[in-house]
Amino acid sequence: MNFFDFHHHDADRKSGIYNLKFNEEAPGNFFSAGIHPNAVSDDFDEKLIWLQQISAHENCVAIGECGLDGLIGVDEELQRKAFFAQIEIANSVKKPLIIHCVKRFSQIYQFRKLAKVPMIIHGFNKRKTIGDDLLKNGFCLSFGKSVLYNVNLQDFVKHLPIEKLFLETDSADFEIKELYQKVADLKNMRLEDLSEKIKNNLQNMQIPI
Numbered sequence: 001m002n003f004f005d006f007h008h009h010d011a012d013r014k015s016g017i018y019n020l021k022f023n024e025e026a027p028g029n030f031f032s033a034g035i036h037p038n039a040v041s042d043d044f045d046e047k048l049i050w051l052q053q054i055s056a057h058e059n060c061v062a063i064g065e066c067g068l069d070g071l072i073g074v075d076e077e078l079q080r081k082a083f084f085a086q087i088e089i090a091n092s093v094k095k096p097l098i099i100h101c102v103k104r105f106s107q108i109y110q111f112r113k114l115a116k117v118p119m120i121i122h123g124f125n126k127r128k129t130i131g132d133d134l135l136k137n138g139f140c141l142s143f144g145k146s147v148l149y150n151v152n153l154q155d156f157v158k159h160l161p162i163e164k165l166f167l168e169t170d171s172a173d174f175e176i177k178e179l180y181q182k183v184a185d186l187k188n189m190r191l192e193d194l195s196e197k198i199k200n201n202l203q204n205m206q207i208p209i
């Protein structure tokens with residue numbers, strides 16, 4: 001069975017959504033393209049032009065990762081500008097946004113209102129109260145390796161509406177199947193049913209799998 005890896009950085013992996021690097025050639029499989037907050041600098045215009053072009057590619061299924069990060073040395077006003085510009089691109093190509101958010105959840109909601117496309121917080125591993133607020137505000141959540149060992153997160157995933165759920169390896173080295181199995185156990189579902197539900201979620205966001 002093929003388990004969809006919602007966000008990963010491995011160019012050799014043929015399944016899931018590969019996070020393309022700046023100026024990298026579009027691959028033959030699904031990818032996302034965006035400007036990570038870490039890569040935002042005064043001259044991010046050049047990257048935006050690249051993004052405008054690559055975002056129209058048929059294999060580009062999402063914009064991102066992009067967002068806000070409170071732990072890096074990049075000017076936060078600039079981060080917000082770059083994030084906003086990417087939301088506009090996502091709106092124009094009608095593709096979902098894969099969001100990187102670190103310590104800026106209180107600011108992320110105002111951006112949600114500007115997006116006309118789904119927003120998925122990737123690598124979610126925070127408290128239930130933050131997760132509940134995000135769900136209430138219309139975000140979807142993608143979970144990674146933390147679910148394998150974080151008991152609070154496991155409890156949150158157990159009760160999370162399945163329509164809001166995606167699973168990813170990001171840059172961690174483990175088998176995505178292991179994570180699917182864990183979540184299937186938590187939700188008391190069969191592995192293949194979980195995989196089907198997540199495929200439905202992808203199709204609902206016009207990701208053609």
Ligand SMILES: [Zn+2]
Nearest residue numbers: 019065170171
């Ligand atoms: Zn990533």
